[in-house]
Amino acid sequence: MIRVGFEEHRLGNGLRVVLSRDASVPVVAINLWYEVGSRNEREGRTGFAHLFEHMMFQGSENVPETVHFALIEKAGGTLNGSTWLDRTNYFETLPSHYLELGLWLEADRMGGLLPAMTQEKLDNQRDVVKNERRWRVDNQPYGDWDERIQAMLYPPDHPYHHSVIGSMADLDSASLEDVAEFFRTYYAPNNAVLTLCGDFDPAAAMTLVERYFGAIPPGPPVPSIPGVASIPAHIGREVRQVVEQDLALARLFLAYRIPAYGMAGHPAAVVASSILTSGKSSMLYRTLVRERQLAQDVVSYAFPIVLGVSMMVVWVTARPGVADALLEVAVLEQMEALRRIEPGDLERAVGLIEAHRLLELERMEERADLLSLNTMLFGDPGRINSELDEMRAVTAAEVRDFAGEYLRADNRCVLWYLPRPGGRK
Amino acid sequence: MKPRSLTRRTRAVPAVGPPGPIPFPAVTPLQAGSLRVLLARRRTVPILDLHLVFRHGATDDPVSLAGCASLTASALDAGTAASSQNDIARRLEAIGSALATQTAWDHSSIGVRVLSDRLEPALDIIAELARHAAFPETEFEQRRQLRIEAILQERKEPDIIAGHAIARAIFGSHHPYGRPNSGTHDSVTAITRDAVRSFHRQHFCPARAFLIAAGDTDDEALERAATRAFGEWVTPPALETASAPDPARIRPCIRLVDRPGAPQSEIRIGAVGAERASSDYFPLLVLNTMLGGSFTSRLNARLREERGFTYGAFSRFAFRRSRGPFVAGAAVEAGATHLAIADCLDVIHTMGTEIAEEPEIDRTRRYLSLGLVHGLETNAGVAARVAEVEVHGLGPAYYEGYVAGIEAVTAEQVREVAARYLDRDGLAYVVVGDGAGVRRELEGLGIGPVEEEHAI
Numbered sequence: 001m002i003r004v005g006f007e008e009h010r011l012g013n014g015l016r017v018v019l020s021r022d023a024s025v026p027v028v029a030i031n032l033w034y035e036v037g038s039r040n041e042r043e044g045r046t047g048f049a050h051l052f053e054h055m056m057f058q059g060s061e062n063v064p065e066t067v068h069f070a071l072i073e074k075a076g077g078t079l080n081g082s083t084w085l086d087r088t089n090y091f092e093t094l095p096s097h098y099l100e101l102g103l104w105l106e107a108d109r110m111g112g113l114l115p116a117m118t119q120e121k122l123d124n125q126r127d128v129v130k131n132e133r134r135w136r137v138d139n140q141p142y143g144d145w146d147e148r149i150q151a152m153l154y155p156p157d158h159p160y161h162h163s164v165i166g167s168m169a170d171l172d173s174a175s176l177e178d179v180a181e182f183f184r185t186y187y188a189p190n191n192a193v194l195t196l197c198g199d200f201d202p203a204a205a206m207t208l209v210e211r212y213f214g215a216i217p218p219g220p221p222v223p224s225i226p227g228v229a230s231i232p233a234h235i236g237r238e239v240r241q242v243v244e245q246d247l248a249l250a251r252l253f254l255a256y257r258i259p260a261y262g263m264a265g266h267p268a269a270v271v272a273s274s275i276l277t278s279g280k281s282s283m284l285y286r287t288l289v290r291e292r293q294l295a296q297d298v299v300s301y302a303f304p305i306v307l308g309v310s311m312m313v314v315w316v317t318a319r320p321g322v323a324d325a326l327l328e329v330a331v332l333e334q335m336e337a338l339r340r341i342e343p344g345d346l347e348r349a350v351g352l353i354e355a356h357r358l359l360e361l362e363r364m365e366e367r368a369d370l371l372s373l374n375t376m377l378f379g380d381p382g383r384i385n386s387e388l389d390e391m392r393a394v395t396a397a398e399v400r401d402f403a404g405e406y407l408r409a410d411n412r413c414v415l416w417y418l419p420r421p422g423g424r425k
Numbered sequence: 426m427k428p429r430s431l432t433r434r435t436r437a438v439p440a441v442g443p444p445g446p447i448p449f450p451a452v453t454p455l456q457a458g459s460l461r462v463l464l465a466r467r468r469t470v471p472i473l474d475l476h477l478v479f480r481h482g483a484t485d486d487p488v489s490l491a492g493c494a495s496l497t498a499s500a501l502d503a504g505t506a507a508s509s510q511n512d513i514a515r516r517l518e519a520i521g522s523a524l525a526t527q528t529a530w531d532h533s534s535i536g537v538r539v540l541s542d543r544l545e546p547a548l549d550i551i552a553e554l555a556r557h558a559a560f561p562e563t564e565f566e567q568r569r570q571l572r573i574e575a576i577l578q579e580r581k582e583p584d585i586i587a588g589h590a591i592a593r594a595i596f597g598s599h600h601p602y603g604r605p606n607s608g609t610h611d612s613v614t615a616i617t618r619d620a621v622r623s624f625h626r627q628h629f630c631p632a633r634a635f636l637i638a639a640g641d642t643d644d645e646a647l648e649r650a651a652t653r654a655f656g657e658w659v660t661p662p663a664l665e666t667a668s669a670p671d672p673a674r675i676r677p678c679i680r681l682v683d684r685p686g687a688p689q690s691e692i693r694i695g696a697v698g699a700e701r702a703s704s705d706y707f708p709l710l711v712l713n714t715m716l717g718g719s720f721t722s723r724l725n726a727r728l729r730e731e732r733g734f735t736y737g738a739f740s741r742f743a744f745r746r747s748r749g750p751f752v753a754g755a756a757v758e759a760g761a762t763h764l765a766i767a768d769c770l771d772v773i774h775t776m777g778t779e780i781a782e783e784p785e786i787d788r789t790r791r792y793l794s795l796g797l798v799h800g801l802e803t804n805a806g807v808a809a810r811v812a813e814v815e816v817h818g819l820g821p822a823y824y825e826g827y828v829a830g831i832e833a834v835t836a837e838q839v840r841e842v843a844a845r846y847l848d849r850d851g852l853a854y855v856v857v858g859d860g861a862g863v864r865r866e867l868e869g870l871g872i873g874p875v876e877e878e879h880a881i
Binding site: 104123125 | 523
């Protein structure tokens with residue numbers, strides 16, 4: 001197993017900095033997390049954190065429009081950003097001699113985005129994001145599953161109730177003043193973690209970080225997350241929904257409230273998910289796809305989200321001609337079987353979790369993101385190494401208890417996508 | 426709110442030092458019986474990526490059995506004489522791995538990724554599947570059915586529909602490249618267990634294969650383990666690799682696959698491209714990057730950043746052993762379908778008539794040459810590069826000349842290949858979207874008739 005080494009720093013303005021040197025390949029990954037995500041969006045402004053993320057690439061005080069991308073490409077770099085429920089991240093991987101360019105670009109937009117913001121850019125990126133929504137959600141089979149699941153699992157005033165992409169109507173309402181307010185509130189060094197991973201000299205890198213980020217003043221205290229994050233650990237009833245679309249195959253989504261990422265009960269959920277669907281001898285694949293031939297594919301995921309209560313989603317695509325009631329019973333039977341697993345079932349599942357983590361750690365970009373994650377969410381970059389110890393320590397009894405406690409009818413959302421009779425709408 | 430202080434921030438783009446050398450790995454050729462072995466040793470992580478690569482691919486599908494190569498590769502783990510499919514799954518998971526199979530047009534592979542101390546069991550599994558796959562009736566039939574059902578599902582996915590349709594539009598359905606790599610509903614329905622067993626016998630043999638190991642092992646250990654697993658693998662020489670014929674001329678028309686009410690249209694513009702060994706390779710790489718192969722590319726800049734029609738536009742040349750497709754496209758809001766096509770044609774036309782300015786070409790060359798390092802960051806990336814060089818016979822010193830090849834490309838060369846490959850008369854068009862909403866405006870583009878097709 002790889003143990004990732006690192007050192008931590010903090011600038012006077014509150015910026016947390018994590019440096020992890022690995023000179024194997026002459027690249028450096030720069031990763032910046034801001035502690036703002038869809039959970040921070042107020043009502044009527046869903047999708048705004050993501051729209052704002054787009055605006056961060058439209059130039060800043062010393063960087064004209066489109067030049068951000070051009071500079072990185074000219075340096076032979078790759079770059080992107082993403083928005084999630086708990087955070088927004090920005091990252092680039094550059095040939096190592098271009099470290100200073102990457103830091104300069106990130107600092108210029110952290111400190112000086114607003115002078116470059118225009119209505120025209122906002123209107124343009126709004127159109128882009130609306131097309132992103134059409135592409136990911138509206139024009140894809142099963143495309144709005146996460147939006148529906150979140151709305152079923154979380155009450156309307158919960159920060160996780162709405163989807164990251166947001167609604168078309170709310171995107172239309174976003175204004176330039178919203179952009180400015182959002183920037184001043186959340187895009188501040190005291191609300192950020194900067195991680196460097198790869199081929200660089202830590203002392204020289206810190207000098208550059210100080211030079212570019214040191215002058216950025218801290219922002220005001222970040223407001224509390226809107227809405228009510230504290231909810232019961234169980235939904236209290238089964239919630240059901242059926243959606244008809246132009247599909248070839250029906251698909252069943254199950255979702256359960258589970259302990260939040262970082263809480264004591266969460267590792268058991270991750271292990272349970274691996275037992276259920278990781279690999280071809282996993283519980284659901286072996287029984288539903290191979291033995292009983294009811295399913296085309298099976299997937300499960302315990303969401304790494306930290307606010308109060310997380311969710312575990314299981315989805316199963318039905319084969320043609322399989323009655324949905326039959327498939328649902330079969331899936332639930334297997335979920336029940338989790339209450340009877342033995343220690344031997346765990347080893348394989350944990351081995352696959354480790355293999356996946358090993359795959360992630362091979363790339364500097366992923367390594368840097370995991371360091372930022374553990375620093376921001378848990379104040380502990382070393383958790384990049386210790387998290388696997390937590391997984392290995394999960395016992396069969398804990399998985400059985402987890403299944404009994406959370407994977408039950410009164411804590412369950414059931415979302416069916418069914419082929420519309422006669423095809424098209 | 427008090428404005429942020431701007432005075433101390435550095436204004437200019439920082440200067441840069443010189444680049445270091447690009448870390449192309451040394452590749453050591455070894456032998457395991459009659460099987461060629463290539464080791465790219467890397468000690469960055471204690472992991473090994475192992476791929477058994479075959480010099481056959483979807484191009485070798487028997488006529489009317491499109492998807493045969495792919496189905497054969499993906500059914501190797503359906504069972505062997507000694508092991509059931511569940512045995513195989515358990516053994517793979519016991520070494521913390523899963524089987525990765527791939528069928529491309531010119532090659533296929535099966536591989537695993539393991540901690541380096543599991544070299545021997547990993548090679549044993551790969552060897553057993555490659556040599557002794559039995560395609561047991563029940564399990565094979567299930568795999569075939571799952572593939573057919575996956576195809577049914579793909580008929581509802583607009584980007585996949587568009588990809589199949591543009592390939593067919595460029596090459597015609599009688600050309601290997603005009604058929605989906607994983608087959609159609611009809612072709613996979615026609616594939617029998619005997620056809621797969623026959624394909625396996627003819628194509629999965631050491632004379633047409635090589636083993637790549639990228640990662641943490643040494644010559645001796647690898648040669649020993651590979652000889653143990655493959656040393657006795659001797660089968661008659663296989664068929665020669667099929668090559669694809671020259672495609673027929675493309676008929677000017679817009680092929681429309683109707684998806685009533687679709688909020689977006691998937692648009693594709695295609696042409697016949699170049700083969701991997703072509704002397705136009707480097708100019709075409711530069712052309713493609715400028716046209717639609719990067720975020721700042723002209724298609725993306727026009728359709729996304731200028732017009733806001735799409736989340737992203739792209740283009741790519743598929744350099745296969747024979748001349749593969751060129752495809753450009755985007756998912757655009759339905760109302761802008763005809764405008765987006767007109768924009769694409771305008772951008773393509775300009776690339777073929779006007780010489781690009783040096784800053785754009787310079788940025789593109791640097792993106793391609795400096796950016797090579799990303800493909801060398803992981804074992805998998807290195808293995809892919811080694812496979813490409815070997816499959817296409819590019820020679821062991823290929824990458825030493827790569828950067829020079831990129832840097833030698835001139836603006837005039839880019840214009841010339843754009844004009845030659847992307848001539849308006851040689852273009853194919855596909856739209857997957859709401860026919861009622863877009864048909865009239867598509868007819869108004871003056872490209873040709875709008876012909877309706879179905880997803881295959």
